[in-house]
Amino acid sequence: MAPSVRARRPASPPPGLPHTTPRFPPKEGHLDADERRAAASLGYGPSRRAGFAPGGFNITSGEWKLLVAIVVVASAVRLFRISKPDSVVFDEVHFGKFASRYIKTRYFVDVHPPLAKLLITLAAFVSGFNGHFDFKDIGKTYEDVPYVAMRMLPATLGIATVPLAYLTLRGLDCRATTALLASLLITFENGMITQSRHILLDSPLIFFTALTVFMWTGFCNEDKHQPFTDRWWTWLTLTGLSLGAVVSSKWVGLFTIATIGLGTIKQLWTLLGDMRISPKTWIKHFWARALCLIVVPILFYMAMFQIHFLILENSGEGDGFMSAEFQHTLGGHRMADTFADVAIGSTVTIRHVNTQGGYLHSHGHNYPGGSQQQQITLYPHQDENNDWRIINATQSGDPSVEWQSLKDLHYVTTDTRIKLRHIVTEKNLHSHDYRPPVSEVDFQNEVSAYGMPGFAGDMNDDWFVEIEQGDSRDHESSKRVRTLRTQFRLRHALTGCYLFSHKVKLPSWAFEQQEVTCNKNAVRANSLWFIETNAHPHLPANAPKVNYRRPGFLAKFWELQHVMWTTNAGLTDRHTYDSRPSSWPRLLRGINFWVKDHRQIYLIGNPMVWWLSTASVLAYTTIRGLLILRAQRGYRDFENTKVVKYDTLCGFLFVGWVLHYFPFFLMGRQLFLHHYFPALYFAILLLCSVFDFLTSTLRPRVRLQIAAVIAILAIWNFAIFSPLAYGNTWTKSKCHDAQWLKTWDFSW
């Protein structure tokens, strides 16, 4: 798993060998390749040289020039006509919109963590985007949007992936030819090109995945060289930071964490078996990794959310997902302090605890069925129709005015019998033996507003207050109802049911507000209410006031994680272009990104690269299986350094591929072809290391020729499908010819 490319120096010579080890290792320069390998198996690895390059990346100056050339090519391929199309493409609808929300500082909720979106926003902000464009539909033409700058960000990261692939393979001890091949295959991978030319999150994700693998490779090389040096710590910390960046781009980054995690466990297991390492050193190894690969990414991830919260300080379309406390932290939702003491006669607004439905509400419309009395709903916005007056139900006389004559404040406590008077329509909160309009089940009763001006109301208007819990920092709030601090239930006096609400919308006749019922089997959480605002004419102006406690960063962070998780799990609708993971390695179908004026952008990979990479995965699995079988039959393949080298190398990449691919099978949500890209990156690297293995016995010139043939074939494939990546004009016949599989549904 760990890319340990040289055989670790064994503790003692292998048992089968006679003890003829020379006392001084021979000088390397005099050895030919076979002898050098033999020397390596005895533990005189070339890594013990004095001049150990940082991270073990021994790049010659000629290669640096080559790298510059590759980057130029990659830039040309990815930036070609990046301003076309000048209209919204595919998920730019979302991610463009999020950028404009950031710039307008309006709160929104998305299923992805913020890093990649923040980067896009940064690009937009720097180039002067004012956020006044709504990215409403695919195909809408851009006006006054620096969309080229925004697209440049994913494009730049897409370009940067190319040299990373080169360096990673070099760090994994592959030949320059192999690394060159990998960078070319990635340069001309149509899917990655298409993905990185638009305002989408996958290009940052792939880049950070590649960056993590690169850093990890460097760290492993340092670790084999000498642990706990400054450089060792640097590589380790950088690995941790890039892990944080992957997971802050998309949650798919968790798979990268799993890959590195497995590699770390293998390293630790190897170290544990090395008897030269004392338990104390081992524990130091352990804590160093725990600190840099667990704590650092978590801190990074949380820091991203801190930035997210700092920017989005005003209320916006995402408010409805969040709790009342959270919403209170957003500008536009901040509430003035309100009186703390709730008494008979108070004018209050009552809010539901468990759902984000809002305030207990009534308005001048009646239920179309049931009792046909006035509707009671939950309404999320502030409105005078949310105002209720608490009235004592046990007093004789006209209770609706009687409270005014009371001299003292009569606080509301458990078992206070009250009526709730809707102030605007002068009706009382009422329940009776009718089934509610949507939840028509036996244990639910309808709740309505009933009465008329001057009518005191009947017994069905009476409710008992049951205080469920107060705030631990406000002792009074457990004994009597205090604004914002006390959660209480309302029990209907005659039927014993509880005022209840749940995430069920009423039909259009109630403006799709949330249903309120009286439930005899109420789940506790859904029958809890609290008072949000409170006023009483008898309260002096200097009476104690309260406000929401502002949630700290951690509370907000956890709440948002929870909301993201539930939203993500809820994305189960079918999409026209969604696909199941089993179809991805075979590239059975792409995604239609954009169609306009007989041009199309269609996400499809470079078929040769995809199929070859899949083939190399299969080849590795088969060969590895055979090797295991042979080992059981006594063949000593695993004592051959070449086998060991390529097995550790391919094994690491294979595990990366598996961990970035198979978990998708367990997901029930909508999945798309572009979820395969991180796995594809590993598969391409694996393909190149298989190439390195197969050509290891050939002369360099022949190797280069083979690589050139493969690269030219890949470029030819790229050329065929490039109109779909760039949205160029295309003839119908060429489009037909390019439809190699009948499951590729281009639109013509």
Place this chain on the structure above:
Amino acid sequence: MITVGVLTALAFALRFYKINHPDQVVFDEVHFGKFASYYILREYYFDVHPPFAKLLFGLAGWFVGFDGHFSFENIGDSYTENHVPYVGMRALPAILGSLTIPIVYGIMKESGYGTVAAAFSAAIVLFDNAHVAQSRLILLDATLIFFMSLTIYSYVRFRKLRYTPFTLEWWSWLIATGVFMACTWGSKVNGILTVFAIGAAVLVDLWDLLDIRPVQNTMDNFYRHFAARAVGLIVVPFIVYLSFFWIHFAILVKSGPGDSFMSPQFQESLSGNEMLVNSHEVRYYDTVTLRHKDTKVFLHSHTERYPLRYDDGRISSQGQQVTGYGHADENNWWQVVPTKALPETGRGRIVRHNDIIQLLHVNTQTYLLTHDVASPLMPTNQEFTTWPRDDHSRYNDTLFYLYLNGAHEGEALRTKSGHLRLVHVPTKVSLWTHREQLPEWAFKQQEINGDKSPGEKPATWFVDEIIAAEDGEDFLNRTSAVVTNEPKPMNFFKKFAELQLLMMQHNAGLTASHPYASNPINWPFMLSGISFWTENADQKQIYFIGNIIGWWTCAVALSVYIGIIGGDLLARRRNETPVPEPVRNRLWNSTGFFVLVWFIHYFPFFLMNRQLFLHHYLPSHVASALVAGSVLQFLLSDSVNYPISVRGLYTHPKPRQYAEIGLRGPIVVAVFTALLFGAFMYLAPLTYGTPGLDGETVNAKRLLSSWTLHFAAKSTA
């Protein structure tokens, strides 16, 4: 010997105690009792479980003289009033459940654990309320567990003979393992997990046989071993499993409630089936009703039109609505119109496989049509509507291929028996429906639309009836040939394959939620049980729940085992050997095998989406009891009884050793058994359903707050 005798006697006593109570249908006796009666009546039924255990119930019922007249319709139906010899039928699982105890004991002894550990494992199963409750009723689990433990026992015996391969005894235990495995699988679908567990163990075994090291191990030797296991553990079980179905089909020859699940060919093999009695050939210009096979709705149309704009803003064609309607109605009548020239009379007028047809809605005189307009509920599928008969402008859009499922070229379309798909000629979509209702504007009827790749099941329709022939001729007798009413035989293997497939599909389809269904993660800790039966008058109830001490001991034992193994691995990595080699072998190979059995009988449930119940854990619980015994042995003693395998010709003699347990072993087990027995007795009223309990007692017996017992006293709040 005395120990095992006492344990067995106790097992019988506990499982037969008041077995006649309650004299009512309890829980799933509704199903399994009913199936027994179908065997006796020889009527075909369909169930997701293989037939072996149910055949045994049928046999038991027949043996004690049950005539099959009682249909086990509802939980709570009285047996005594209906004169059902239910005690005889319940005796079968009770006997098998009791015999499980000595087998568990035997497994432990044969695996080389001492009497103390073996008695410990057996006691955990013996005094377990869940096992007792399950064995006293007409349910399949007792049979399943009995054969599962027999399989494990045989495999352990087989393993012990590994140094004397290919002897008669070796072969006998191998084949016994195979046969019992087939019985386990044949009892209940989840018995297949036992097959997997043994399969996994055999793979490990074969892997070791592949190793070249011990002596110069030849490949030939490996192939012989491989072939022997393939025969004993694949071929033999499969034949046994097949034979269950052969008997099943041989008994059930009459038409019964299971008919409608099966294909037309299958149904025609049952005597008295509707397909034999009421199937007619359909001819052109017949007026017919088309019915959807899965949801049983008729293809329906009425004069109301689709609204121009749907709620989500999409736009329709405003054509006449085509819906699925559940009841007979004149608007379900469609006339089959040909697209080719027909002869005046004769068999040329018959509608055949692969014909292109039009369907004319009789009441509105419009043709069925579909086009590239999105359907009301699914933007990805095509809308169906109709088009006036006289307007030929869209003739092509009214053409449909008629495909008969599994038909040969030129086969005639028959009512009831011909399962068909209608595929639109220009756009290749199939007539398709799903259980989603259209809004008010279509009277909440079912949506019909065209799906490009619907899969076979939801696109299958059949002609329900011929309403009228073209010119009023008598369509029942127009064929001169005599209609044969004899059942048509069908190949056994085809029947078997069809039934297997259906069982699998229906098993996966059992996803409806059930109030007592539970999540697998709760099972080892027994967080919630199942209410089997209640009687309000005396406040009696049967609540399926295990012995809390036994189950939690097993859970603890499993974690202790994982701890030991983890510690051992770490220590070995640092070149230390805290556990002596024979003990370590025992821990890895024998206890490891039990843990494997536990794991394979438990973990796959996490991947299943179907309804899951606590009783699905019972096989795993037996395995965890075995683990508990072995862990106890490990904790009590530093050594093991060794060697226990039969010595072969070439094996080196090994120094014998015996586990020294001393006095504390029996004491620990005695104390523990007393505790187990106490907990068992405490929960016994919930297991036996007698005596009745008042509210306070029920509250006291509710050891975990998550148990949902009936008749609990209301808290005075």
